[in-house]
Amino acid sequence: xxDDTDMDHVLPxxxxxGCDLLSEWDLYKxxxxxxxxxxxxxxxxxxxxxxxxxxxxxxxxxxxxxxEAIQQVSxxxxxxxxxxxxxxxxxxxxxxxxxxxxRTLMDSSxxxxxxxxxxxxxxxxxxxxxxxxxxVTAAEEALTNITADTSLFKNSTGEATVIKITxxxxxxxxxxxSISPGPSISSSISNEPSRKPSTVPSITPSSSPSSSPSSxxxxxxxKPSTVPSITPSSSPSSSPxxxNTPNTLSLETSFNPSEILQGNVGSIIYKVTTHxxxxxxxxxxxxxxxxxxxxxxxxxxxxxxxxxSNDQFIDCSASSLPEKxxxxxxxxxxxxxxxxxxxxxxxxxxxxxxxKFENGSFLRGCSNGGPxxxxxxxxxxxxxxxxxxxxxxxxxLDLTCEDRFPDGxxxxxxxxxxxxxxxMKIHFFQINRFNQRGFIKSCGNTISSFTVDxxxxxxxxxNSLSSSDTLKVNPDSEIKFTESDFFIRGxxxxxxxxxxxxxxxxxxxxxxxxxxxGSLGLLNNVNLKCRDWDMINLWTGVFINNxxxxxxxxxxxxxxxxxxxxxxxxxxxxxxxxxxxxxSNVILDFKNSFSLDVEGVIYDVPCNWESxxxxxxx
Numbered sequence: 257x258x259d260d261t262d263m264d265h266v267l268p269x270x271x272x273x274g275c276d277l278l279s280e281w282d283l284y285k286x287x288x289x290x291x292x293x294x295x296x297x298x299x300x301x302x303x304x305x306x307x308x309x310x311x312x313x314x315x316x317x318x319x320x321x322x323x324e325a326i327q328q329v330s331x332x333x334x335x336x337x338x339x340x341x342x343x344x345x346x347x348x349x350x351x352x353x354x355x356x357x358x359r360t361l362m363d364s365s366x367x368x369x370x371x372x373x374x375x376x377x378x379x380x381x382x383x384x385x386x387x388x389x390x391x392v393t394a395a396e397e398a399l400t401n402i403t404a405d406t407s408l409f410k411n412s413t414g415e416a417t418v419i420k421i422t423x424x425x426x427x428x429x430x431x432x433x434s435i436s437p438g439p440s441i442s443s444s445i446s447n448e449p450s451r452k453p454s455t456v457p458s459i460t461p462s463s464s465p466s467s468s469p470s471s472x473x474x475x476x477x478x479k480p481s482t483v484p485s486i487t488p489s490s491s492p493s494s495s496p497x498x499x500n501t502p503n504t505l506s507l508e509t510s511f512n513p514s515e516i517l518q519g520n521v522g523s524i525i526y527k528v529t530t531h532x533x534x535x536x537x538x539x540x541x542x543x544x545x546x547x548x549x550x551x552x553x554x555x556x557x558x559x560x561x562x563x564x565s566n567d568q569f570i571d572c573s574a575s576s577l578p579e580k581x582x583x584x585x586x587x588x589x590x591x592x593x594x595x596x597x598x599x600x601x602x603x604x605x606x607x608x609x610x611x612k613f614e615n616g617s618f619l620r621g622c623s624n625g626g627p628x629x630x631x632x633x634x635x636x637x638x639x640x641x642x643x644x645x646x647x648x649x650x651x652x653l654d655l656t657c658e659d660r661f662p663d664g665x666x667x668x669x670x671x672x673x674x675x676x677x678x679x680m681k682i683h684f685f686q687i688n689r690f691n692q693r694g695f696i697k698s699c700g701n702t703i704s705s706f707t708v709d710x711x712x713x714x715x716x717x718x719n720s721l722s723s724s725d726t727l728k729v730n731p732d733s734e735i736k737f738t739e740s741d742f743f744i745r746g747x748x749x750x751x752x753x754x755x756x757x758x759x760x761x762x763x764x765x766x767x768x769x770x771x772x773x774g775s776l777g778l779l780n781n782v783n784l785k786c787r788d789w790d791m792i793n794l795w796t797g798v799f800i801n802n803x804x805x806x807x808x809x810x811x812x813x814x815x816x817x818x819x820x821x822x823x824x825x826x827x828x829x830x831x832x833x834x835x836x837x838x839x840s841n842v843i844l845d846f847k848n849s850f851s852l853d854v855e856g857v858i859y860d861v862p863c864n865w866e867s868x869x870x871x872x873x874x
Contacts, residue, residue: 258289260336269315271322274340275375293326293338296376297391299420303372304347305403306415310366312344317409321402322372328398329374333390337376343553344370345521345589368409369521371421372399396420421555505530505539507714509723517732518591518684518702521552524725526572526584526712541572541584543712547618547632548610548684548729549588556584567632570712590729591702593620593686596695600627606643607655608688612706614664615679619648623655651677655687657699662822664703684729701758702731732758735820735854737861749776749832753861755852757820764817767853768794770830771803777837779830782806784818786826792818794828820854828852 257263263270270277275294280287305313313321322339329337347367374395396418402408403416508527516522526541541560545551545568554562554570559582562572572584593599593610600608606624613619621628623646626636630648640647644656651672653659659668664681666672673680686700711724737755757763765784772779779799785791795806820826830850852859 260292263292269319271319271326271338272340274338274373291338293336293377294375296335298373298375299392299395300371300373301395301399302369302417302419302421303399303403304367304369304417305409306349306367306413307409308366308411308413310346310348311368311411312346313341313368313370313409321408324402324405324408325372325374325395325398328401329376329391329394332394332398333376335377337374337391339375340373342371342373344368345552345587346519348517348520392420505714505716505719505721507712507721507723509710509712509725511710511725511727514726515728515730516590517730518700519589519594521587521589522549522727523585523587524549524710524727526586526714526723527581528584528714529581537575537717539574539714539716541570541712541714543570543710544568545570545586545588545710546708547620548591548612549708549727550590550592552587552589554584554586557582560584591684591686593688594698594700595688596698598622598690599688601690605691606641607690609646609653609655610684610686610700611653611682612684613679614681614683614706617679619646621646645671649680651680655689657687657689657697660699660701660822660824661685661703702729705730734758735763735852735857735859737859744834747834749834751776751830751832752827754825754827755820755859756825757822759822762822763820763854765794765820765852765854766817766856767858768806769804769851769853769858770799770806771849772799772832775837776832777835778833780833781829781831783829783831784826785829786819786821786824794818 257266267273267277275291277291279291280289282290318341322341325339326337345368347369349367374391376391399418400416403418404414406412406414506529508525508529510525510527512523512525524545526543528539528541541562545564547568549568551564551568551570554564554572556562556572559574560572561574562570562584564570564586570586574582591610593608595608598608600620601622601624606622608622609620611619617631619628619630621636621641623641624643626639626641627634628636628639628641628646645652645654647653652670653673654666654668654671659666659671661667661682664673664683665675673682683704683706684700684702686698688698689696706729708727708729709724710727711722714721714723735755735757737753741752743750743752768782770779770782780796781793782795783791784794797806799806828850850861852861
């Protein structure tokens, strides 16, 4: 293997390893062959591509996007480059509401967020600032063009953001990322921020960060303080020239965004500003993030080495830094406990459960013999667990998904919590049910708003600073469309779409608009399945190649508005007669869609699939 053609043949996905592949030159004194495209500048970008439905980029899409970026950047710089895509996250965008006559239309859209890193071979024996600038400019232009190309990413709307993260010349840039199923949670020791997790545990950090800041005297100090004041002066200085106080450190903490919904991603940013850094020496930052905010990775600017443990403990350290501000960004996913694979139950059946109470406590575990944890402490021996319930403090919680805990209280006889159980009102729950054969079903909801605090402590020699911020978690009262599938059985085609009512109140469907292009034939039935999956027929008729409001055309079957129950899921099904399809349009495209009117709010749902799914031949 002595050229790129050989490399692509024996290791087709070699791009994902970046420059951490070991070549002959790395391993042997007499080795000559090196990995092409390495040794020069490195630049990382945070990219988001807007999509019509939530999903991750496929391996093929990642490879095509990187291949296009490599080609464009290499052509501009006339040098070999490499490209990696890592750390994918799904982002739920704020719905776009708009007025159309007497209707409020709502587009529900998503974005996939990921990190793209570009590396280039040195143009000469050493790198310089011009080399870095050339790579930044070329890579940013290429990635902007690529993310706007709707042909590269399925369901892309063409809208995207490209944000530069880091840049620096590096003789041996390390951009290998973890290939474990778990997300990366720590940065490497490189001068560049890295999302590669450490392969060894961090040296045991302090388990109890300082709970109080430095003492505050009401009398002025006879000499300047070495740490910044944490309260404003009661009498501002009257001097026209400010005193040159040798403050050495400041610490700020902020959640971004400050409010979040279940399943969304966010971050908490620790900003450290240093002055007269030669007086500081070694610095460390410690914090423990709440369990409901699952850490996905930590990004830090130059000088900081960070790690995060399984119990959400964050530990960062640095030597004296230049006189500047540096950032540590901890990325997380909020309340993302829904899973078709056991988390605590370890493939032995039962139910994984995650419950947040009004008193701030967080209960999680497995119903089938445990383990069970309360605020991170193992309490298995103090609770009673059965296959379908867990009993805490004499209160049995139902784990069959029958209890939806409306308004935070149990609606089942013999179970709790009930009104009067102080502090036990439920703010959030998620239950994933399993048996010996695997996954059965999930249920969950954020019932009411609550807050999560985070305190971080910065220690430097004998000095210590603390900073805090609060995140608000809100219930999602919108209708969420989760799946859309297309089926052919004989001469009948069907579209099935699942959606959830996350509100604690039931809602009614008052209208249905459809727009089908005739490629599936004649639409003759629309069915709805909700609670207990009992099917009701919404509409029966004859409809082909048109856009129309079905409920206005012939009314609902039975004359009543169907109900979407609180905290419940539904499936809507469209049935077509393939024998009567329009022969002029035999390839599906994105013209097929429907809109659901739920109490005056219109949800537009495109029916998306690959065009090759249905052709005249198959």
